Amino acid sequence: MTEPTGLRERNKRERRRRLEDVALELFERDGYDKTTIEQIAAGAGLAPRTFFSYFATKDDLVLADYTDRLHRILDELDRRPTDESAWDALRAAFAAVAADYEAEADRLRRRFTIMAHNPSVFARNLQLQATWEQALSEHLMNRLGSDPGDPTPRLLAATALAVMRASLQHWLTSQQATPLPTLVQRAFDQLGVGLNRIADPAGRGSSSR
Amino acid sequence: MTEPTGLRERNKRERRRRLEDVALELFERDGYDKTTIEQIAAGAGLAPRTFFSYFATKDDLVLADYTDRLHRILDELDRRPTDESAWDALRAAFAAVAADYEAEADRLRRRFTIMAHNPSVFARNLQLQATWEQALSEHLMNRLGSDPGDPTPRLLAATALAVMRASLQHWLTSQQATPLPTLVQRAFDQLGVGLNRIADPAGRGSSSR
DNA sequence: CAGGATATGTGCAGAGACTGCATTTTTGCA
């Protein structure tokens, strides 16, 4: 199934999670910069050298599950009917993912705080988002059947991610006053009219409205 | 005028530029990672320690004039008539800046290459763009007279930058087939219908409440 | 269940970015 093997994998996962937990705690207590990898490894009962076989960099500790998230979005996008306009599909996919975020508002806020105080982590976050943009963009290229030279998919991807980011930020700083999916959908709608026109596969510009 | 003093400032500028030049050259010849700060400093006739009084990090070397660019955008934005919709103003401002970019396509391409191969530089680039987003967002808040809780300015800023980034990338990878300002304006137009509705100061489209 | 194949953990040595501090050199100016 989703379990390739037994003990070995289990331990690996276990240690990885332990490293994350210890790190988050130390980061919050002493600050990101003041926390050394040596301390983190010690806290997780591992040798410093071993840390780097779990995380490539210290930054990655904070953003461990990003790849999962990306796959989540792409899956959600695949689940949308093909006759739906790309923009509407993005809207729905991001709203669905936004719902996931609701469940872990706390964890997100902790990260957000660390990121806000640590340029390198923040930068790493953006960098990961850029890989999302790339992946999303390719995905949309297929969906739209556009050729590689067409900037439209990239534009759509970049815009959708910008919407998500802006919504997320607003949501976190506003103490989650409005549900995130609502914010996301609202933002998508604000931009929707123009984009539906260009991203509707059937060409009949009638979708969100 | 803009010259606070004579020789001292002059030398400082000189050395800064020399560091940049040497660095770019070495980066291209030996690769970013293989080039040490010691080498760069030596090439510019300075002590290694001195490097850090000119650039905070190695990354910054590649992205030296970013702050200037930001100011350029904000100035251009200020120059737009106040009865113009925010989106149209952004369109015009970015198109104007895009024209600047045309003049230095070569330099941009060199940077682009370095960034494409070096995650940390790329990340730093994104990080700087995030500060732009912040600044732009505040600027727009004033222009629109919206209150701090309104996500619209941030959404506008994020989207505009996404447009610029996507256009720039497309422009560089397509060998500058189409003039950048044209690409930028076209992309803005693709998104424009929905955004004009919300970002029109005249308020015809029931702005953000 | 033995025992080799393989994955994983660990210690060591070291490169290289970056910092704080004390000191020297350069430049601006009275």
Place this chain on the structure above:
DNA sequence: TGCAAAAATGCAGTCTCTGCACATATCCTG
């Protein structure tokens, strides 16, 4: 010219991250 501010430099040290050799744990096959 000579003094004060600014800039350059040297030095010691911290920390992240890497390569390599070796130890240990896990798995799998016979």
